[in-house]
Amino acid sequence: MLSFWNSLGSWGSPQQAPLLASTTPIQDFSSLAIVNRIDRWPYYQKDPAAYRAFMSDYYYFMVEGFPEPLGYVHISTVEAFPWPSFWKIDHENRFLNMSEGSTRIDRTKAMDTTLRQAFEGEDAVIRRTLYNEYLPVRSNSGEYMLDMDLAGVDLFGIVTAGVMLTAYVRTPQGPKYWVQRRSAFKPTFPNMLDTTVGSNLASGERPIDKVVLRALEEASIPEAYTRANIVACGTLTYQMVETNDGRPGSQSHTQYVYEMELAPNVIPKPSSLNNEVQKFELMGLDEVLQSLIAGEFKPNIGLTWVAYLVRHGMVNAENEPALSEICARLHRKLDFFVA
Incomplete structure (x- = not known):
């Protein structure tokens, strides 16, 4: 499923190698089940x-x-x-x-x-x-x-936006991903797994500036390194039917999604600038997928990972019959109207 990765320098810009698409379903993992778990707001056009x-x-x-x-x-x-x-x-x-x-x-x-x-x-x-x-x-x-x-x-169910960064490192076994475990003191989803770094976009903030800042504040990754190596990967949008504390509600959100390859000596570490991160764990793709199945990730991060799998051809038309529906629901049109 994954290609062999070329060697890279000790600090300079890593050279990306493409991931190879697979025609075999990912064992025990259903992208549609992850989407159904999160994107639960009904569609007016359907019924x-x-x-x-x-x-x-x-x-x-x-x-x-x-x-x-x-x-x-x-x-x-x-x-x-x-x-x-x-x-x-x-x-x-x-x-x-x-x-x-x-x-x-x-x-x-x-x-x-x-x-x-x-x-x-x-x-x-x-x-x-x-x-x-x-x-x-x-x-x-x-x-x-x-x-x-x-x-x-x-x-209040307004449309919000945020940034999500997935950082990885090459190994002889393929890429491994730096996964954040949220602090036990976070008011929302404490102790759960998350992307490498992420944040909401506050008023007046640009996505690229916010993700660079959060990489420094959450993972101690220097701003210059992030700006030199980060890759913008578009957006995904979804609408949830509950609030962050499990109450019935509406959450409409746009994620600005980024990826970044890290050199082996660039290791994310919780920063003294905030106390929102408990630790970072280096996980293989199988470990990530099993953690998603088990519900160990913050709920909306499931969609971030499904989008990653689609983007790299690991979920495709040959191994996922529901690909068209999955892609459409990763890019829901967010608008409000009186029904």
């Missing part, structure tokens, strides 16, 4: 009636004066939040309408007030800590509506 029935449990997050939703909020969140007076809630049509603020800054302040009251107030039902890290909220047409603290984005 409009079933989609409307599913959406009966969701409210449309709106901003007054704008016709299209910015996200989907589950009814359990609507019922749990102590909504400030500037929210107009239309229970019949399930519209959750922010009526405060005519500018992005004003709307951001209103959302801050909402989240702080919901998470930290005396009547708070959902207890969370604000990150003070803001993600942009945009309309379908790309209009920049407001910024929202990371702690609330999965509850």
Whole structure:
């Protein structure tokens, strides 16, 4: 399945060799099962009636004066939040309408007030800590509506974006992958396996700059090395039906995906710049796949690995009958509408 890799220098840019496609299914591994586990939001086009029935449990997050939703909020969140007076809630049509603020800054302040009251107030039902890290909220047409603290984005169901880097090293047995084990102190998915490094994209950040920064902050990989060797591999998009803490919700996400070959002497190490990484483990592909099957990876990282397998021809039309469906669902169109 994997090609033999040429030797490389002690520090310079590694030379990539192509991976060989296989016509044999990967034993005991189903890419479609991984996709089904994560991309569970129904498709309107497939069954409009079933989609409307599913959406009966969701409210449309709106901003007054704008016709299209910015996200989907589950009814359990609507019922749990102590909504400030500037929210107009239309229970019949399930519209959750922010009526405060005519500018992005004003709307951001209103959302801050909402989240702080919901998470930290005396009547708070959902207890969370604000990150003070803001993600942009945009309309379908790309209009920049407001910024929202990371702690609330999965509850409001907005479209978010992030970067994911898969780093590997050549060995005589083929490539091996540097896999991060998340810190036991992470508020989401502690102790689970992850990509080498990854992060959400905050407001105003460029994907390449963020992945370079996170490679330094999480894995102690020098910025100059990353910029010289990183390879951009496109995007994948998906929509989940639960929040990071397992509540019913909506998570629509775009991953900017990167790969980077590391020289043998470039070894990822948890950085003193943050405490988000427990350790890095060097794993062969079989170990990665078995860990995916066992559910040891952070859930959405399953799609990152399926995209990797497709990209390198290890999952292809000859060994995966559902390839067309898999590829389509790795690139779901993320838009919001009233059904």
